[in-house]
Amino acid sequence: xxxKIVAGNWKMNNDLTMTTDLIESVKSKLNFNTDxxxxxxxxxxxLHEAIKKCKGTLINVTAQNINExxxxxxxxxxxxxxLKSIGINSVIIGHSERRQYFNECDSTLLKKxxxxxxxxxxxxxxxxxxxxxxxNNNYFNIIKQQLNNTxxxxxxxxxxxxIIAYEPIWAIGTGLTASPDQAQEMHSFIRKLIKDKxxxxxxxxxxxxxxxxxxxxxxxxxxxxxxxxxxxxGGASLKAQDFIDIVNSI
Numbered sequence: 001x002x003x004k005i006v007a008g009n010w011k012m013n014n015d016l017t018m019t020t021d022l023i024e025s026v027k028s029k030l031n032f033n034t035d036x037x038x039x040x041x042x043x044x045x046x047l048h049e050a051i052k053k054c055k056g057t058l059i060n061v062t063a064q065n066i067n068e069x070x071x072x073x074x075x076x077x078x079x080x081x082x083l084k085s086i087g088i089n090s091v092i093i094g095h096s097e098r099r100q101y102f103n104e105c106d107s108t109l110l111k112k113x114x115x116x117x118x119x120x121x122x123x124x125x126x127x128x129x130x131x132x133x134x135x136n137n138n139y140f141n142i143i144k145q146q147l148n149n150t151x152x153x154x155x156x157x158x159x160x161x162x163i164i165a166y167e168p169i170w171a172i173g174t175g176l177t178a179s180p181d182q183a184q185e186m187h188s189f190i191r192k193l194i195k196d197k198x199x200x201x202x203x204x205x206x207x208x209x210x211x212x213x214x215x216x217x218x219x220x221x222x223x224x225x226x227x228x229x230x231x232x233x234g235g236a237s238l239k240a241q242d243f244i245d246i247v248n249s250i
Contacts, residue, residue, distance in 0.1 A: 002207050004223075005163060005230040006247045007039035007062065007124060008237025009092060009211075019046040023053045025240035032058050036230065036250050039124075040237070041092060044078060051087040062090040062124065065098060068111035080119040090122035092232075094150070096169045106149035113151060117161055124163045124232060125151060126211065127190075131170035139168075140189060147190070152197050159205040164190060165232040167211035172234065178212045180221040180228075187227035216242050219249035 014022060019042050030038065039060045042050045050061045067077035083091070093112045098104045109125075116123050127146040129139040143166075151157065151164075166186050171178045187208050195203035210222055211232030222228055230250060236242040 002159075002205055002229050004036040004250045005039070005207050005209050006036055006233060006243075006250065007041065007092075007165075007209070007231070008233050008243050009041045009064065009095070010043065010238060011064070011097070011234065012043055013238055014042065014046075016046055016049065019043070020049060020053060022238065022240060023050060023059075026059065026243060027054070027057055029240055029244040030057075030059070030247065034058070034247065036247055038247055039090065047083070047088055048086040060090060061088060062092060062122075063088050064092050064095070066091045066093065066112055066116055066121075068108065068115045070115075080115060080121065083121075084119065089120065090124070091116050092124045092126065092165075094126040096126060096128055096167055096172065100169075106146060110150045110153055114154065117154070117158070120161065122161050122163070124165050124209075126165045126167050126232070128167040128169045128211075131174075131176075134168065134170050139186070143186065143190060144193060147193055147197075152193075157198060157202065157206075159202060159207070162206065164194075164206065164208045165211045166190060166208060167232065171212035173213065177218065178210075180218075180225055183210050183212070183222050183228055184225035187225065191227050214246060216245035216249070219246040223250045 039062045041062045041064050054061055063083050067079050070079055094109045129142040133139050133142045168178050170176055190208055191203050207229040209230040209232055210228050214231045214233050215236050
């Protein structure tokens with residue numbers, strides 16, 4: 001059975017005090033009887049403190065990025081062993097901002113995914129199309145290409161350690177929004193591709209979450225779609241009540 005998942009990507013926001021205050025606020029508001037898996041992803045300097053703050057709760061702490069190498073002369077980078085040493089065992093890979101601003105290509109992302117999975121990390125793998133691809137009706141081809149170039153090169157996948165996050169780039173911080181039907185259309189397409197590659201058992205049990213400017217007002221309609229298993233939340237996750245309202249929308 002597929003897991004319901006809501007993950008808050010805090011990106012490059014919040015200093016230490018703001019991070020710990022937000023964690024405490026989320027903890028105080030979260031219904032810990034929920035079956036939804038909840039993740040937060042603060043910036044690198046605050047991951048260790050976040051782990052300590054979330055100990056004994058159902059809140060999981062995940063990293064926003066990882067390097068594909070174990071160690072070496074890679075100034076500014078963070079390895080899987082470094083993350084594991086502070087209790088981190090999950091990571092976001094392939095976010096559109098990493099692709100756009102840091103020129104991460106599919107071949108690099110595949111290396112990162114392979115490294116993370118080999119270390120038994122849970123991977124949130126992001127895919128999505130830009131506005132030109134959407135307007136030119138090329139979005140199915142882009143998504144298929146991104147999958148073919150990355151995770152479809154992995155012979156076997158563990159549905160417990162891989163989550164696909166579909167994020168229409170054109171709906172992130174632009175004021176544009178994807179409709180629930182558009183989200184369902186793409187999630188259904190992705191699940192069909194996974195079925196064709198790995199079989200129906202994998203496709204039925206792999207969580208596919210949506211990341212495209214989800215808000216409390218839109219979450220319930222989006223999450224109510226058959227193939228949408230939750231969300232990767234950006235701006236709304238920086239407000240504790242908004243984030244909790246989204247978690248409660250599943």
